[in-house]
Amino acid sequence: MIKKYEKPVMLKIETGMMNKFGSSPYYTRKVRTEIDGVKIDDLVNEHGSPLFVFSESTLRQRYKQLYNVFSTRYPNIAFGWSYKTNYLPAICNILHQEGAIAEVVSEMEYDKARLAGIPGDKIIFNGPYKSISALEKAVSEGALVNIDHFDEIYDLEKVAKNLDRKIKVGMRLNMDTGIYPQWTRFGFNLESGQAMDAVKRIVNGGKLILNGLHCHVGTFILDPNAYALEVEKMTGLMYDLESKFNIKLEYLDIGGGFPSKSKLKGTYQSPDTLIPSIDEYAEAISTALYRNLKGGHMPQVYLETGRGIIDEAGFLITSIVTSKRLPDGRKAYVADAGINLLYTAFWYKYTIETDRELQGTNEPSMINGPLCMNIDVIEEGTLLPPMEKGVRLILSPVGAYNVTQWMQFIEYRPAVVLIGPNKTVDLIREREDLSDIIRREKVPERLKIKA
Amino acid sequence: MDRLQKLAVNSEGFVFDPTTGDSFTANSTGLFILNRLREGKSADEIAEELKKDFENAPEEVSKDVSDFVTHLHTYNLM
Numbered sequence: 001m002i003k004k005y006e007k008p009v010m011l012k013i014e015t016g017m018m019n020k021f022g023s024s025p026y027y028t029r030k031v032r033t034e035i036d037g038v039k040i041d042d043l044v045n046e047h048g049s050p051l052f053v054f055s056e057s058t059l060r061q062r063y064k065q066l067y068n069v070f071s072t073r074y075p076n077i078a079f080g081w082s083y084k085t086n087y088l089p090a091i092c093n094i095l096h097q098e099g100a101i102a103e104v105v106s107e108m109e110y111d112k113a114r115l116a117g118i119p120g121d122k123i124i125f126n127g128p129y130k131s132i133s134a135l136e137k138a139v140s141e142g143a144l145v146n147i148d149h150f151d152e153i154y155d156l157e158k159v160a161k162n163l164d165r166k167i168k169v170g171m172r173l174n175m176d177t178g179i180y181p182q183w184t185r186f187g188f189n190l191e192s193g194q195a196m197d198a199v200k201r202i203v204n205g206g207k208l209i210l211n212g213l214h215c216h217v218g219t220f221i222l223d224p225n226a227y228a229l230e231v232e233k234m235t236g237l238m239y240d241l242e243s244k245f246n247i248k249l250e251y252l253d254i255g256g257g258f259p260s261k262s263k264l265k266g267t268y269q270s271p272d273t274l275i276p277s278i279d280e281y282a283e284a285i286s287t288a289l290y291r292n293l294k295g296g297h298m299p300q301v302y303l304e305t306g307r308g309i310i311d312e313a314g315f316l317i318t319s320i321v322t323s324k325r326l327p328d329g330r331k332a333y334v335a336d337a338g339i340n341l342l343y344t345a346f347w348y349k350y351t352i353e354t355d356r357e358l359q360g361t362n363e364p365s366m367i368n369g370p371l372c373m374n375i376d377v378i379e380e381g382t383l384l385p386p387m388e389k390g391v392r393l394i395l396s397p398v399g400a401y402n403v404t405q406w407m408q409f410i411e412y413r414p415a416v417v418l419i420g421p422n423k424t425v426d427l428i429r430e431r432e433d434l435s436d437i438i439r440r441e442k443v444p445e446r447l448k449i450k451a
Numbered sequence: 452m453d454r455l456q457k458l459a460v461n462s463e464g465f466v467f468d469p470t471t472g473d474s475f476t477a478n479s480t481g482l483f484i485l486n487r488l489r490e491g492k493s494a495d496e497i498a499e500e501l502k503k504d505f506e507n508a509p510e511e512v513s514k515d516v517s518d519f520v521t522h523l524h525t526y527n528l529m
């Protein structure tokens with residue numbers, strides 16, 4: 001067929017929104033009718049929408065993969081499950097069954113771990129605020145307490161006095177590993193000499209026995225080399241303490257921070273190209289350990305990986321409730337889940353799958369939640385085919401941080417289910433109802449409305 | 452890899468650059484040229500093909516091709 005000649009042109013699409021697309025529009029048409037063999041339809045009919053769904057097999061596989069990748073390189077390694085990343089007891093218990101100890105950052109999390117049956121000596125207690133009573137409980141139960149600041153040294157000395165014995169403690173460091181922003185608010189700074197001052201203070205006090213170093217350089221760390229640097233600095237300090245104070249440390253806790261395969265806003269490459277494999281992190285860390293540890297010395301190393309273990313095991317099913325055309329031409333959808341449930345929406349661009357095949361041309365679309373607030377946006381701009389009310393979206397990965405940082409604001413928090421072996425579906429958190437909201441609320445007698 | 456090779460191009464002339472996130476639309480002749488540049492063809496070869504495949508392609512079609520190529524340069528695609 002002979003076509004008509006026109007002057008060749010190729011124009012950049014400058015709608016302001018179009019050039020923010022993080023992914024190719026041809027990849028946005030993804031359909032998912034089931035999770036681990038269980039139909040989306042059946043899940044929603046049984047448990048409602050929105051609905052968080054966790055895959056037990058993905059979670060176990062991911063844990064095993066990380067554990068194997070690290071333990072085959074450096075055997076004396078253990079994972080402390082970062083409770084704040086997801087502290088639903090069913091999730092924590094899967095990881096404890098796999099061999100993880102607990103890593104907690106508050107008394108509430110500590111109590112949760114104890115309630116689950118984790119003994120104190122299998123709990124790492126971190127964080128900038130630990131009340132004296134929490135410290136006393138944790139110390140007497142044998143927890144690994146990592147000191148965050150000078151006041152905590154004093155508090156722990158008081159605890160030692162009360163218990164009338166010396167107590168073992170770890171110490172959190174912060175340091176320059178080339179990561180921006182540097183997390184300098186937690187622990188004692190290494191380069192400025194603050195960490196050494198803290199050690200002197202601990203030694204002079206005579207009540208605490210320093211037996212570990214802790215550091216967490218940040219989250220979603222894309223450079224494996226940051227960990228190599230962290231290990232080098234931590235081992236350097238460890239041997240420094242040995243020669244200066246004859247301190248023999250039992251553990252190095254190198255924190256969490258591995259990325260998940262999720263797409264950060266503002267990045268244009270796919271997670272598959274941008275995110276180093278877990279082997280690269282393990283290689284960087286183990287190589288740095290063998291390069292810096294004295295021959296034959298193999299201290300216990302802890303990792304506190306959160307996001308990197310759980311994120312990809314979590315999905316959120318949400319339903320389209322309506323759509324409108326915005327004055328700028330975009331299609332705006334309202335879904336029944338918003339940033340109330342998806343704290344990570346502020347920096348992730350989720351994978352969006354639909355529960356059915358859809359007809360029609362893709363068009364620039366945004367997806368908003370139900371919150372009646374301008375910031376309630378779960379997708380600012382992507383190309384989606386026209387969607388009717390009732391179409392369900394499956395968003396992923398959402399397993400990390402969302403079901404701990406979700407908020408109860410104008411809506412009930414939805415049910416959470418776990419898909420286990422042989423397509424079993426277990427409810428692991430019930431949908432809230434009004435009784436959950438009002439249970440702690442009180443109305444003074446004089447303010448009661450009388451019929 | 453060549454920047455041009457990385458582009459996602461569909462048959463309607465929608466072009467997406469994964470390196471920058473920029474999107475473009477090309478008309479039929481633009482798409483014709485773009486696809487042949489991606490195959491590694493020279494501007495002269497492409498001009499010849501345009502003359503064969505398109506009705507009333509002008510004599511100075513190679514000027515259009517080089518103008519189009521310049522445009523790709525301004526987009527940093529080449």
Ligand SMILES: Cc1ncc(COP(=O)(O)O)c(C=O)c1O
Pocket residue numbers: 082085103126127216218219220255256257258304305306307308400
């Ligand atoms: C002390 C500590 N450990 C571990 C983690 C888990 O980090 P991630 O989920 O990035 O692995 C955090 C998260 O902020 C943390 O503060």
